[in-house]
């Protein structure tokens with residue numbers, strides 16, 4: 001049994017993770033932590049009650065989890081990971097918004113504490129396949145733009161998945177700057193964010209979960225590769241897979257594709 005503590009336990013993703021862990025035979029819920037959790041009790045589907053901690057350090061000491069699953073907010077996740085990893089506990093992270101400096105720091109903390117941290121910008125297997133197929137297409141269609149469409153409660157833009165898609169495409173496509181060499185924005189931001197000459201556009205509207213389209217253009221044709229999750233359940237098989245995989249891993253790992261068979 002792998003004991004899971006969920007950080008961000010009262011949030012949309014955190015509460016879905018708790019439901020999934022309770023229903024997964026090789027997993028056990030050790031506890032939940034949420035900044036708004038002091039004194040709260042969550043009734044679980046197996047008939048038991050889960051006490052929510054407001055203090056991460058206290059929760060780690062009292063519940064002794066094997067893995068912490070973090071779905072909190074970009075502004076606090078690094079602080080939480082310093083606490084978790086410095087205790088030698090493994091972390092699976094869905095919270096987005098990491099910089100290269102953050103990843104380097106986490107790598108050092110993991111190495112000195114003999115632990116592991118798996119950061120996954122998108123746990124949906126559909127999204128992982130979208131990136132894989134987009135990389136294949138980019139070898140032949142180097143002109144590409146990414147449109148990511150999320151619910152309007154999302155804080156960071158562009159999404160971690162859009163950045164990861166752009167990074168993976170940039171690694172395989174011909175280096176180039178797209179669009180007309182003399183193009184000018186008459187409204188700032190009209191052409192979107194730029195990643196190595198590739199444009200990323202972020203849409204924020206109620207009704208979306210976390211869709212993305214990768215659009216390729218070539219002489220006389222376009223190719224679209226897209227993913228449209230309809231509910232947060234789509235992330236749960238990936239979260240459980242990550243919790244199983246992290247047990248035997250070491251260091252910082254970025255992306256679920258890195259631990260797929």
Ligand SMILES: NC(=O)c1ccc[n+]([C@@H]2O[C@H](COP(=O)([O-])OP(=O)(O)OC[C@H]3O[C@@H](n4cnc5c(N)ncnc54)[C@H](O)[C@@H]3O)[C@@H](O)[C@H]2O)c1
Nearest residue numbers: 008010011012013034035071072076094095096121122123
């Ligand atoms: N990787 C993925 O596949 C994936 C999928 C969906 C969302 N996300 C990301 O996961 C994060 C959470 O998303 P959400 O929709 O569940 O958000 P949410 O706002 O519903 O939940 C966040 C929770 O974190 C809690 N929180 C805030 N600060 C905290 C702290 N210091 N300690 C403990 N808890 C704290 C909040 O009280 C809230 O309950 C976001 O960064 C989002 O972009 C990732």
